[in-house]
Amino acid sequence: MTDMRQFQFSFADLIDQLTIDQIKEVLLSEEQAKKIISEIEQLEHDIGTLLHNKNIGLKAEFIRMVILLSQINLHVWYNKDEMMSEPDNYIELLRFSQDLNSMRNHIKNLIMAAIDEATPANKRSTFFSDNSSWYVQILANLRNGK
Amino acid sequence: MSDAPRRCHVSFSELLDRLSIAQIKEVMLSEERSSYSEEIRRIMHDITLIIEENNIKPTAHFLRLVIVLAQINLHIWHIKETMMKNKSRFDECMKLAHQLNGIRNQVKNMLLEESGFIDATKKRTNVNTDNIQGWHFSL
Numbered sequence: 001m002t003d004m005r006q007f008q009f010s011f012a013d014l015i016d017q018l019t020i021d022q023i024k025e026v027l028l029s030e031e032q033a034k035k036i037i038s039e040i041e042q043l044e045h046d047i048g049t050l051l052h053n054k055n056i057g058l059k060a061e062f063i064r065m066v067i068l069l070s071q072i073n074l075h076v077w078y079n080k081d082e083m084m085s086e087p088d089n090y091i092e093l094l095r096f097s098q099d100l101n102s103m104r105n106h107i108k109n110l111i112m113a114a115i116d117e118a119t120p121a122n123k124r125s126t127f128f129s130d131n132s133s134w135y136v137q138i139l140a141n142l143r144n145g146k
Numbered sequence: 147m148s149d150a151p152r153r154c155h156v157s158f159s160e161l162l163d164r165l166s167i168a169q170i171k172e173v174m175l176s177e178e179r180s181s182y183s184e185e186i187r188r189i190m191h192d193i194t195l196i197i198e199e200n201n202i203k204p205t206a207h208f209l210r211l212v213i214v215l216a217q218i219n220l221h222i223w224h225i226k227e228t229m230m231k232n233k234s235r236f237d238e239c240m241k242l243a244h245q246l247n248g249i250r251n252q253v254k255n256m257l258l259e260e261s262g263f264i265d266a267t268k269k270r271t272n273v274n275t276d277n278i279q280g281w282h283f284s285l
Contacts, residue, residue, distance in 0.1 A: 015209065022213050025282050026221070033282045040210070040284065048206035058197050058204040060190035066209055067166045070216040075173070078224055134176060141183050 010122055011050045012111040016104070018043045019070040023077055056115055065107050065114075065142075072104045095129050102126035103135050110142060157268040158196050158261055159254040165189045166216040170223055200262060208260045211253055214283060218250045245278040256285060 009017070018040065025036045050056070076097055083093045105124035112118035128135060156164070165186060172182040196202070222243050229239035251270035258268055 018210060019213050019217070022210070022217060025284060026217070030282060033284075037282075037284045044206040044210060047209060051204055051206065056204060058202050058208075060193040060197065062204075063162065063193060063212060064165060064169070064186070064190060066212050067162075067169050067216040070213040071166070071169060071173070071220050074217050074220045078220075134173060134179075137179055137183060138172060141186070 009046070010108075010112055010117050011047070011054070011056075011115055012108040012117065014043055014047050014050070015066060015111065016069060016073070016108055018047065019066075019073045022070070023074055027077070054115055059114075062111070062114060065111055068138075069104060069107050069111075072100050072107070076100050076104075098127065099129050099133060099135055102128045103138070106139065107142070156192070157258065158193070158200075158202075158263060159257040159268070161189050161193050161196070162212060162257060163215060163219070163250070163254055165193065166212075166219045169216070170220055174223070202261050205260065208257070211257045211260060211285070214285065215250065215253045215257065218246055218253065222246050222250070241276070242278075245275045246281070248273050248275040249278070249281070249283060253285065 021036050021040050021043065025033050025040065028036065079093055079097050079100065083090050083097070086093065103126075105126050108124050109118060109126075112122065168182050168185045168189065172179055172186060175182065225239045225243045225246070229236050229243070232239075252273045252275075255269045255273065258264075
């Protein structure tokens with residue numbers, strides 16, 4: 001069947017959603033997990049299709065970005081739990097989540113650029129909190145391909 | 147001292163595991179960040195060598211296994227933090243970390259298979275999860 005849709009998830013979006021669904025599969029109830037598993041199968045199908053159609057090769061830099069994206073989404077999940085249990089640290093933790101989310105968007109932009117998927121329209125915005133935090137060196141390393 | 151090349155090499159799945167742990171440390175531990183960044187650089191160098199030597203192609207399932215491995219290591223990190231902060235939960239958390247470690251080793255073995263490595267000596271044998279409850283992995 002021909003796919004008539006014109007606005008599709010990017011490869012980076014699919015990977016990002018797979019990392020989030022993987023968290024949900026593990027941490028949500030068994031009943032909720034059943035629906036998530038079905039979505040994971042669909043995501044794996046579409047990721048496999050794009051890997052094939054775009055002839056995407058395997059690179060260490062790409063594996064690292066997938067690892068970072070996976071863990072950033074899980075950091076955000078744990079951080080939200082802490083925001084609820086530690087109201088005195090709410091703003092500090094919220095700032096951490098904001099920076100994590102900016103890092104997440106930055107990595108998705110890098111993945112899109114790596115496979116020629118990036119356009120001005122689908123580029124994600126980043127709003128880091130300051131220039132002296134944990135992410136500065138990581139951003140520099142990613143920029144230099146380290 | 148002989149400068150003969152080493153014969154024992156870290157497996158592909160072990161490198162992926164070490165990369166995911168170094169990545170957690172690079173984000174979470176500020177004091178030695180440069181050291182973790184350098185370790186990441188060296189691990190990525192060796193991963194590149196293995197990919198090129200063995201012409202490993204990415205699959206969706208391979209990427210899913212990388213995601214699961216990366217997240218299991220972060221779950222274990224948080225469980226160990228709870229273990230140290232809350233001594234009354236030490237034994238409970240220790241057991242859970244041990245159980246998750248069994249799943250982690252299963253995933254590492256699956257990564258070897260998915261990448262085409264069939265050498266049994268590289269496989270992890272500590273794969274028991276001791277009847278872990280409430281952690282769903284549909285792999």
